[in-house]
Amino acid sequence: MTLLDVRGLTVRTDDGRTLVDDLSFTVDSGERLGLIGESGSGKSLTTLAVLGLLPDGMTVTGSVELAGTQIVGAPEKRLTAVRGRDAAVVFQEPLTALDPLMRVGRQIAEPLARRTGLRGRNLRTAVTEALLRVRLPEPERIARAFPHEISGGQRQRVALAMALACEPSLLIADEPTTALDVSVQAEMLELLDTLVREREMAVLFVSHDLAVVAAVTDRALVMKDGRAVEEGPVLDVVGAPRAAYTKALVAGARKLESALDLRSAR
């Protein structure tokens, strides 16, 4: 079943620049699609358009249907109902999602209470369980902390717990590991992969890193200058790229990989 159906999505600035250009793709329930492309290719704007979160000063045309709701031109009330329930997002920088002045536990409790109706002690237990599920040690301490009192890796786990608390049909992950230390990147990726597989959740995973996309998605869409240049099963796209741009991306990634191999062999 098609969960997300994007057709002819076009995003323009008010001064006439086209940032996303006639983009079409679908994500089925439980499917994991990777959006690949270098910086500035329009990946983030595409994910923001899916959630109806594009900044002022941009005009959107085309169609974005999420779980049967048309997002383009939808009033804020309809968008609020869709966000969280049908799609939730984890951004590159977890502080984007977290309120700096609110204790972590309360921030997870809010979406949990909305979805489950739990209150009081039962809600507190559910918050602790949500923190344990993203493998945060000492969940009671983390729940009492403010976002600045925990590490970047822990903050990203909290942001993931918040997104999952709503049990969305689609999880949008926009470079969720890019801002993290290399040592915690792989762990976070593995966690995300495990949790979405357990829930059979669909994922729209945005990254400039081919290896990361290959690790966690089934299908990949390559973007350049706001357009789709190639789409297919992720192993075909990475293993046998057709478009010149994808070939260059793969060659660049391979070069980096062999440079790293050489370094580690030293």
Ligand SMILES: Nc1ncnc2c1ncn2[C@@H]1O[C@H](COP(=O)(O)OP(=O)(O)OP(=O)(O)O)[C@@H](O)[C@H]1O
């Ligand atoms: N608020 C904005 N106002 C004007 N232009 C913008 C705005 N946000 C993004 N852009 C431009 O739109 C284009 C696409 O940006 P977008 O953030 O979607 O790229 P991206 O592929 O996600 O790159 P990155 O990985 O660096 O985030 C870029 O040229 C960018 O400069």
